[in-house]
Amino acid sequence: MSSLQKAAAPPVLTEPAARRTSGPAYLRYGAGKVGGAAVSLLAVLVTGFFLFRLIPGDPVKTMTGGRPVSAEQLAAYRREFGLDLPVWQQFTDYCGKALTGDLGTSYQFRAPVLDKITEALPNTLLLTGTAFVLYTALGIFLGTRAAWRHGGLGDKLNTGLALTLYSVPSFWLGLLLIIVFSVGIGPIPGLFPTGGMESGGEEGFAYVLDVAHHLILPVITLVAVEYGQTLLVTRSALLDEMGGDYLTTARAKGLRDDLVRRRHAVPNALLPTVTLVFVNLGRTVAGVILVETVFSWPGLGGLFYQALSVPDLPLVQGLFFFFAAAVIVMNTVADLVYPLLDPRVGR
């Protein structure tokens, strides 16, 4: 069952809710999820291959970008990238190599795709990780406030702002921030660097500060376009809980409003939020690609843009596989953590 459906409709209770997740049942559930993820990964691998091979168009022609190239050169390119072999042989080669971590060679950089990915990965993790923590925290915090006083002015402003920022193209917001805060406009001086990750020549603590300085604008952009989703999900999840009898009970026994919210309502509302935060990771990947492109951040997204503009098919294909695999793995992790948070799931 998909995580989305599960979030929408928690399974009906057939056994006493007090029973915790038992060992063997959890193992069976976990094995199912991991197996499903393995099938998904395999599907991504196959899709990646056929998407980039069998669709009309000659990769070598694309590679040379329409420049006049002699027949010998074309043949040499075909040999170099194994494109002269029959498709089925290319496919088995590709699968065998992919399983050992070899994603091919980039046309553009003449370097193994995997090397380019591992080079850029830490930078992306730094940017995405910082933004992810911030926008999830901000979304949950504001979403809880909005739902608790729903219909009020604060709720309307909050939801309105979130919806507006959610509709703003992330790359455009990034460009505007660069104009205003990096290039400087009118009385505002250029406060932040226009792009990249470091100024160069710094060491030790100064280097850390320098990277943090470069990190601020990209992180603000990502947080601004992504927190709205978390806010809306948290808000509607909490609104669903608001009518619950257990909240009336909690109030009736004299708990302060604040405690009712923090101890009783929010933990229950967080359950669907957790799943949806992970299901929506795919959207975050899109945001990361654009933000890194705009801010010339030397991460996977920037690499993807470079690969696209050539187009460097092995690199595009490798990154396609990597992005999809990352999202699938994260979702599986969420699926595995979910029963530990909510004992009703996965028995």
Place this chain on the structure above:
Amino acid sequence: MTTETAASPRALAWQRRRHSAARFWKQYRTHRAGLFGLATLALFALLALTAPLTVGSDVQSVTRAPGQPLESPSGEFPLGTDRFGRSLLGLLIWGARVSLLVGLLAAVLSVAIGAFIGITAGHFRGRYATVIMRITDWFLVMPTLVLAIALATVMSRSLGTIVLAIGVTTWPTTARLVRAQTLAVESRPYIERAKALGGGHGHIMSRHVLPNVMPLVLAQTTLIISSAILAEATLAFLGLGDPTVVSWGGLLQDAREAGAVSAGDWWYLVPPGIAIAVVALAFTLCGRAVESVLNPRLGVAR
């Protein structure tokens, strides 16, 4: 049912439909955000439809550009000129046609696929549904934009490619919603009655299930248009759009390539982005209002 009496049930059905449409509008009217969205959309639709009269297709011409490259806003060019000297206001209005058209077509394609898969998966249970829903789940977790980019990269640069790339990557949420609704509809007694009277699969799906999931499908379309417009702008910005037509995303890409960012030419960048955001927001507001009228329990749009 004989032919003489057939007219009267049909009239009855139409009367009922009119009533429910009126009821729908009465409830929709109470959503101020939804009304605002609707008004904004009407304005943009009017601008896009009358563009051939107000700005004319000449506005796209690079060779017969009326002004100097990169002029700042003035009386003659209220939003300045682009890097070829074309009027940015004219391009903005002309670009609305492409952005709205692609958004609409992509959303219709996406929702059509989603509705078809959702209804069939809900109607035919068993192995077919299991396989189909597995595929849906797979698409659901895939990073949509990455998949769309991959498709747009390997196909030729055209508006059709963009529509297809957005349409075939965004249907899974619709499929899930429609399937859930189909399951609910199919458990009602009148489906059993239709089956007992000899209704086949096609009849039940098209005559009984489809009309009941239609409101949901419409709300979903409105919501998907907004993300499709954003996706179109994104693909155009990444240089995957049709280079021969002007769209809002394409204008932003032009601006970036012309160095508008480092030169601080904010008037080149700001209007297309605002246009994208306003239209996307308007569709989202309408979609949420429709959703909350159809499903008051959600209470989202208030």
